[in-house]
Amino acid sequence: MLDDRKLAVLRAIVEDYVSTNEPVGSRALVDRHNLDVSPATIRNDMAVLEEQGYIVQPHTSAGRIPTDKGYRLFVDRLSAVKPMSAAERRAIETFLAGAYDLDDVVMRTVRLLAQLTRQVAVVQYPSLSKSAIRHVELVPLTDGRLLLVLITDTGRVEQRVVDMPASYDDDSITQLRAVLNACLDGRKLTDVAAVVADLPERVEPRERPNAAAVFSVILETLVARHEEKIVVGGASNLTAADFSQGLREVLEALEEQVVLMRLLGESDEISAVTVRIGAENDVRGLRSTSVVAAGYGSGDRPLAKLGVVGPTRMDYPTAMGAVRAVARYTGQILAES
């Protein structure tokens, strides 16, 4: 149905349009790529491609531009992920290696990705629900309140204030802390719910109200409200690709944690780069953007996601290469700490 030449034409259209941001016509096409046919032939091919919905004309007497469907075909069959050069890889490695804590790793990753791709970068913190607890700390505050600090094996630190219902002293806190650490240390956060159910039996009866308050805060931290933490960077790159009107919508969408989570998607295979083009991410206001994302993690399973957001008119091979590389190196760095 689409012979090789037609595919080559589509590929050429995508490449040219991405690099020039102008509708590409039949003449320009034969000139720039060495197709050994005449413009007229190309026109026939383009007519077919348009009929099938891979390209469109913005207006009569203009060249063609790819549709979402066209980009999709391009990404799936007509392009290969462009690997990073050795120099780039070294730069990535040294830049990330300088990080000194989790916040810093995430911040550097976001910057790096934004700079490499010249797009907006989005990085999710290592998912709480997939981490294990490494340490639990209780710090007394004033007025019957405690600060609960959870430290995970990915270096993430979560803090919450707990209102204690009953009175307590240093000893009771020490005891509680010991119980918590004994029971929770090394546990996956998803397993904690089950463990916590058994905990009350391990503390003295008179401590139970306080203990219960702490437990419920732990559960609350893990599940409901505290979804996931996400960082965005390189927003200024949006001004290059002229969304003109849509810019506001895009910026608004990027400020919504929830939207970002949806955007990064769900795939569970580590280091697989996924691409969502235009309307494929059904987020209002991001219909004209594409997302290139990948999971990253320290072991076999992905801990979280990262990716870039840009106009559908995006250099997919390069973006995919950058996302893949950054995901790998960030995963490595996390594994080392």
Next chain:
Amino acid sequence: MLDDRKLAVLRAIVEDYVSTNEPVGSRALVDRHNLDVSPATIRNDMAVLEEQGYIVQPHTSAGRIPTDKGYRLFVDRLSAVKPMSAAERRAIETFLAGAYDLDDVVMRTVRLLAQLTRQVAVVQYPSLSKSAIRHVELVPLTDGRLLLVLITDTGRVEQRVVDMPASYDDDSITQLRAVLNACLDGRKLTDVAAVVADLPERVEPRERPNAAAVFSVILETLVARHEEKIVVGGASNLTAADFSQGLREVLEALEEQVVLMRLLGESDEISAVTVRIGAENDVRGLRSTSVVAAGYGSGDRPLAKLGVVGPTRMDYPTAMGAVRAVARYTGQILAES
């Protein structure tokens, strides 16, 4: 030199220009404000104001718009901070009261400020150097590494990885932890440097290398690299005020922590709202923006800054009111935890 009517004219020009975003002419001025003189008279006044540099004409045969100098005069002498309505104050209070930890307070504050002013909001985390230590925790990681966790009285939690030069066991860590907490608890972070100098004497000789490593990381955390943490929100509001070309520059500037710090400025009086107009903040790329900022804090001295960034053509009285109110309530909330 500038009589009352001329000042009134300037005020009217600023107000009209802010609300309409169009150069304001002499006729429109007498129509909308009830000045009891003719347009011709106003024209004479405007000629004087222009000569003095308070207003300019974008082009001949257009109305006048205020200059930075004009806005400055307006802010200093022609306007009053517009207080929030009771309803707004209640809304602010309840919105902030729902926060459950420091991160959440800061995030909510940023959102609130962006929403109230319809500008970009900037909030700095409570300054480390002005906080006191409430607790120090050491958590063993793998391979001779420790996670150092500092908890401050403002609820801020800082974490750093420490490479331990010598071997250690649980006991030595417990001892070190005790020493640290005994010596640092309640100390201002600015005083820590002095205290740390004495610490080595308090640990056993064979523990000193490890202790020294921890101490140096503490110092490092407080001073050099870890300046201050800043959160930005409401960037999409920038699209409303048409910077057109400058938008990219503004977005870039807002991604630079260092620039933001400079922007929020240095004033030490709490709850004083400061305004920097246009070129007054000598940051490249933000020459056409204004910053309205205030300190906020739990006690008498400000812990940190917050504010809004917008076009010089900004509703200063309202922005100042919102910034002042939010600074107060955020301070209160922090004081309670």
Next chain:
DNA sequence: ACTTGGCACTCGGGAGTGCTGAGTGCCAGG
């Protein structure tokens, strides 16, 4: 059966033109 050159057609966008209306500065009279 595909490819190709030729040709008529379309139409966005830039350049040129004229008009209108808002706004000004100046001046002479109140």
Next chain:
DNA sequence: CCTGGCACTCAGCACTCCCGAGTGCCAAGT
């Protein structure tokens, strides 16, 4: 010192015109 009147300026809009890029189609060539 204020005011009405008047001449002047000029951005912006509407209108026209034209060019060039690009297309679709067709008939002829391989």
